[in-house]
Amino acid sequence: MGTEGVCGEMFYPNHEEIQKWMDKAFEMAKDALENGEVPVGCLLVYNNEVIGKGRNEVNETKNATRHAEMVALDELRDWCELKGLEVKTVCEKTVLYVTVEPCIMCAAALRLFNLPVVVYGCRNDRFGGCGSVLDISSANLPQTGTKFKCVAGHRAEEAVEMLKTFYKQENPNAPNPKTRKQ
Amino acid sequence: MEPERKRHRTRRRLRRSDPGQKTDFKLVLELNAMHPFTNLTHLKRVRACRSKDSPHALEILICLVKDATSPLNNDFSNAALGEPFVVKIPSRPPLTRPQFELASKHWPTSFHEDKLVSTALRGELFNAKQKAKMQEYMMLAVDAAKEGKKLGLKAIGAVIVDPNSDKIIAKSHDCSQNHPLQHAVMVCIDLVAQSQGGGCYSYEKYTSCQFNFVDLNNGASQPYICTGYDLYVTKEPCVLCAMALVHSRIGRVFYGTDSEDGAMGTKFKIHAQKDLNHRFEVFKGVLVGLCKELDKEE
Ligand SMILES: [Zn+2]
Ligand SMILES: [Zn+2]
Numbered sequence: 001m002g003t004e005g006v007c008g009e010m011f012y013p014n015h016e017e018i019q020k021w022m023d024k025a026f027e028m029a030k031d032a033l034e035n036g037e038v039p040v041g042c043l044l045v046y047n048n049e050v051i052g053k054g055r056n057e058v059n060e061t062k063n064a065t066r067h068a069e070m071v072a073l074d075e076l077r078d079w080c081e082l083k084g085l086e087v088k089t090v091c092e093k094t095v096l097y098v099t100v101e102p103c104i105m106c107a108a109a110l111r112l113f114n115l116p117v118v119v120y121g122c123r124n125d126r127f128g129g130c131g132s133v134l135d136i137s138s139a140n141l142p143q144t145g146t147k148f149k150c151v152a153g154h155r156a157e158e159a160v161e162m163l164k165t166f167y168k169q170e171n172p173n174a175p176n177p178k179t180r181k182q
Numbered sequence: 183m184e185p186e187r188k189r190h191r192t193r194r195r196l197r198r199s200d201p202g203q204k205t206d207f208k209l210v211l212e213l214n215a216m217h218p219f220t221n222l223t224h225l226k227r228v229r230a231c232r233s234k235d236s237p238h239a240l241e242i243l244i245c246l247v248k249d250a251t252s253p254l255n256n257d258f259s260n261a262a263l264g265e266p267f268v269v270k271i272p273s274r275p276p277l278t279r280p281q282f283e284l285a286s287k288h289w290p291t292s293f294h295e296d297k298l299v300s301t302a303l304r305g306e307l308f309n310a311k312q313k314a315k316m317q318e319y320m321m322l323a324v325d326a327a328k329e330g331k332k333l334g335l336k337a338i339g340a341v342i343v344d345p346n347s348d349k350i351i352a353k354s355h356d357c358s359q360n361h362p363l364q365h366a367v368m369v370c371i372d373l374v375a376q377s378q379g380g381g382c383y384s385y386e387k388y389t390s391c392q393f394n395f396v397d398l399n400n401g402a403s404q405p406y407i408c409t410g411y412d413l414y415v416t417k418e419p420c421v422l423c424a425m426a427l428v429h430s431r432i433g434r435v436f437y438g439t440d441s442e443d444g445a446m447g448t449k450f451k452i453h454a455q456k457d458l459n460h461r462f463e464v465f466k467g468v469l470v471g472l473c474k475e476l477d478k479e480e
Contacts, residue, residue: 057382060380061375061380061381061382062375062378062379062380062381062407063371063372063375063380063381063382063407063430064371064406064407064408064426064429064430064431065368065371065372065426065429065430066382070363073363077361087362103425103429104421104425104428104452105421105422105425105426105428105429107421108420108421108422108425109363109422112362112363112422113362113363125457126457126458126459127425127458129421129425133455133457133458134450134452134455136421139421139449140449141420141421141443141449142442142443143420143441143442143443144420144421144422144443145362
């Protein structure tokens with residue numbers, strides 16, 4: 001019992017950090033929406049510093065895998081290279097803040113980068129990889145990096161509303177918010 | 183293609199009915215009204231009693247064991263019915279004749295043969311010419327894997343082709359030593375994007391990762407870059423790659439060997455996941471021997 005604090009201690013963001021960085025992620029999402037882009041905000045935070053952020057780049061790259069999270073992970077790599085730090089060591093202490101649940105592909109990518117914690121807003125019923133369609137975050141996949149913890153539901157309704165607003169402009173590459181039934 | 187062979191059997195409560203009181207047809211109609219059987223339309227509701235010693239002529243399915251209330255609802259209390267009992271039934275419709283025969287041993291089942299699955303199981307889905315093409319493309323993927331291996335990389339190779347024009351669009355090997363997400367399939371998808379004037383990485387130092395430019399008719403990019411294309415990959419794609427292929431709307435996937443965390447049969451079947459917006463056919467075992475050999479240390 002007494003050792004629990006020592007062994008069980010996990011790297012985890014506190015309430016204020018979640019609040020602060022999710023506010024930033026939502027600002028990004030709003031900004032994207034105002035510019036006619038997929039309203040998903042996504043930040044990678046290490047040591048109280050944003051070391052990667054991304055927005056969906058599927059259309060300009062013609063590469064359907066360029067989701068915001070994938071772009072942010074590339075920024076993280078560049079940042080590590082610039083600072084001369086090992087990607088794996090940095091990732092072990094990095095949190096992803098994102099307004100929408102990462103898709104199955106991005107969830108696998110986050111595992112492969114060994115990210116320990118993902119904080120997200122609304123569910124992604126169409127592609128979600130943290131429980132909505134499949135739970136990749138906690139699946140037994142020994143060859144696919146490490147499992148990660150999820151903190152879900154932060155300002156979820158707002159995130160859904162932004163996506164719904166965006167769908168009215170019809171973009172086939174966007175994720176589906178919870179309230180949209182097929 | 184891997185058909186579902188396993189029949190999960192669900193137990194169901196059943197009662198014997200007294201002969202001659204109602205016709206089968208009327209009985210079935212009334213049963214369906216009282217206890218609708220959704221999702222189980224492949225099952226016959228009534229069968230002739232198998233035991234000669236039984237005082238009853240027919241046996242009927244009432245409901246799933248999990249749906250049965252205890253004590254049983256009043257509508258079962260017809261004195262003509264015997265004691266309810268539990269029987270195993272096939273939970274899903276049989277796709278092939280052997281499955282049908284197995285299913286029928288448990289309970290009368292209707293059967294609409296899935297011609298594609300039956301043909302595939304007989305090994306007749308592709309003709310000799312098609313098989314030769316498949317092997318030719320897989321051979322290119324094997325060669326790419328070997329090139330990667332020479333550079334000290336994981337020996338996994340991939341090729342994306344347009345089966346209509348027989349044109350090779352992109353060819354790649356695993357580059358994940360350089361970038362944790364640059365699996366052979368991910369590289370191949372990015373090279374397809376480059377063939378259409380997009381893409382986001384440079385693979386200059388990997389001369390075996392190549393693409394051929396494609397003419398897009400009206401110059402407009404297609405929204406889903408791999409529509410109509412086939413992927414050949416030496417190893418079963420992982421979750422990352424499998425979902426990337428869904429997003430890219432790949433046409434078909436052919437792979438050589440299974441992988442431990444594979445997402446097209448081993449751990450998941452992402453290509454057939456019911457909630458996703460794109461599904462495709464997957465075939466494994468192309469040049470399986472050569473693909474297996476890639477894993478051997480030299
Ligand atoms: Zn994603
Ligand atoms: Zn992969």
